[in-house]
Amino acid sequence: MKIIILAAGTGSRLGPITNNTPKPLIDLGYGKTLLETQMENIIGSKVIEEIILVTGYCADQIDAKIKKYQQEGVNIRTIYNPFYEVSNNLMSLWMAKSEMTGDFLITNGDNIFEPSVFKQLIEKGSKGIHLTITNKNKYYEDDMKVILDGHLVDQVSKTLSNESANAESVGLALVSGEKYREIFKDNLEALARDKRYIGKFWLEIFNRMSHHGVPINTFEIEGKSNWLEIDFHGDLNEVIRNLFIRKMTSLSKEDADSISKDLMNLNNPKIQTEEVIKILDVLPQKHDEVNHLFTKDSLSSEEVDAVLKIVKRYSNQQI
Secondary structure (H helix, E strand, O other), rough: EEEEEEOOOHOOOOOOOOOOOOHHEEEEEOOOOOHHHHHEEEEEHOOEEEEEEEEEEOOOOOOOOOHHHHHOOEEEEEOOOOOOOOOHHHHHHHHHHHOOOOEEEEEOOOOOEEEEHHHHHHHHOOOOOEEEEEOOOOOOOOOOEEEEOOOOEEEEEEEOOOOHOOOOEEEEEEOOHHHHHHHHHHHHHHHOOOHOOOOOOHHHHHHHHHOOOOOOHHHHOHHHEEEEEEEOHHHHHHHHHHHHHHOOOOOOOOHHHHHHHHHOOOOOOOHHHHHHHHHHHHHHOOHHHOOOOOOOOOOHHHHHHHHHHHHHHOOOOOO
């Protein structure tokens, strides 16, 4: 299986961080970049053998970064989109059309998925075209909203009304089977030849296919725990917080998330995000080990007991 990652954009909404750095090389605060985190999860899924990065802005920096993976034997390479400044990612996807000779995944360069998402999508996806979605209680203007017709995609766009949305596209698709690969490529080519679509998102291809009667299947994931997207500064802060919780601990992601939630539910103003991260990192076993993690206010004996009780509940350590 091949994955095509669209990473040519300038990431202007994250300026000035991206003034001289492509979005994939943003430091996520725990010693790894967005690209490295993507690679770790893609490789960790053990179902993807080839990685294609479509680059544009600061492409030389990304080329330099992936040399490490190439030297380690990872089948990864880049395709340069010279039109990145005057087009959107639909044209980046068109640049990779020649790579669509076997089944493939498509995703954005600013998305992070848990390895299980790739594995489940590939294993459960039958021959056809599949768009990954998530459900939310409320949709917003910048969401890539989806209108469904039963279990099939009818429309996908940010311009759809918030009230009409049935789901949100998380920016991951699977195209499987020779018949559907050819349909996908034909529709991609048709849009690339229409100058009205030069500045459009790659997901416009699903609108065209749906309009012409091509079934677009959906694959639903739980977005909060399986998908992270970095588009704005607020997204970056949230991603950094979540990744610290998930990565800087020997616990499973589920247990780390549970401990984090329970600690915050103590409603103790002394326990802020940075303290939660520290607690998860070391899993303290003694009272003095807990207070050592707090840079400002130490906790009372009762407050420490509450923290240790939560850690013990999930960590299976003898505290």
